[in-house]
Amino acid sequence: MIGRSLNHGSYWVLIAPAVVLMVVFYVFPLLQVLWISVTEPTFGFGNYEELFTNSFLHRIWRTTAFICGITTALTVVLGYVVAYAMAHVREQQMTAMMFCILLTFWLSVLIRAFAWVMLLRTEGMINNALMFIGAIDDPLRLSRNQFGVIVGMVHFMLPLAILPIYANLRGISQSYVAAARGLGGSGFQAFRMIYLPLSKPGIIAATILVFVFSLGFFITPAILGGGRVVMVSEYIRVAFEETLLWGKATMLSSTLLFGVFLLLAIVSRFVNLRRVFGAT
DSSP states (O other), X not given: OHHHHHHHHHHHHHHHHHHHHHIIIIIHHHHHHHHHHHXXXXXXXXXXXXXXXXXXXXXXXXXXXXXXXXXXXHHHHHHHHHHHHHHTSOHHHHHHHHHHHHHGGGSOHHHHXXXXXXXXXXXXXHHHHHHHTTSOSSOOOOSSSXXXXXXXXXXXXXHHHHHHHHHHHHTSOHHHHHHXXXXXXXXXXXXXXXXXXXTHHHHHHHHHHHHHHHHTOOHHHHHHHTTSSOOHHHHHHHHHHTSOOHHHHHHHHHHHHHHHHHHHHHHHTTSOHHHHTTOO
């Protein structure tokens, strides 16, 4: 009994520094944000009422939801294709593919965003190549719009989708597919009925990660959108730094945070998030 008490006490001693850091650097600032959202410019819920009455905020939220949804769908599909290829190639080829994926984490997001600006602009490589082969007569508008933002965000989010899906696919035994083929199923039937359902945890994890990261993404939409595509995160920056509407900015920040928590709560009703993210 004494040993159990000591172990229990030691447990709290070990996690106490982490708890203190979490309270000081996360919980306390979050409470400050919530307080400002209901006290600036006056005390009350006037800032939150604008979520239902301000048409400009409605347009921003619709733009954010649309871009995040398209980005998530494209990223998960492309990430699944890459992860599937990685799970079915030789070890040497898989290592090379993994190196290329991890290489993107070592490159600054600013460098990648400006690289896409150079590729997608009217005088960029893509338009010049299309005009050179005669596919188009006039340059296409590929940047400073939603298309450019989605392209840049999909490129940035791909590793976040590939890695959890690949980790899941590596744990699927190929004997299941072989058994399905041995029972007379075609390759597509074996994939659709056996392999794809078994890879659902990786797909769900990738979808959650990409969508949540997309909701608060700022740099790439700001650069590739060119001020014409305003998402929630960019408007929060404008409200903080330029218009000095701190109450509205903190309200949007709080709403974004609560939206993520609500999304996770809804998803947890249908899937075991601890199992999806490898906690069990």
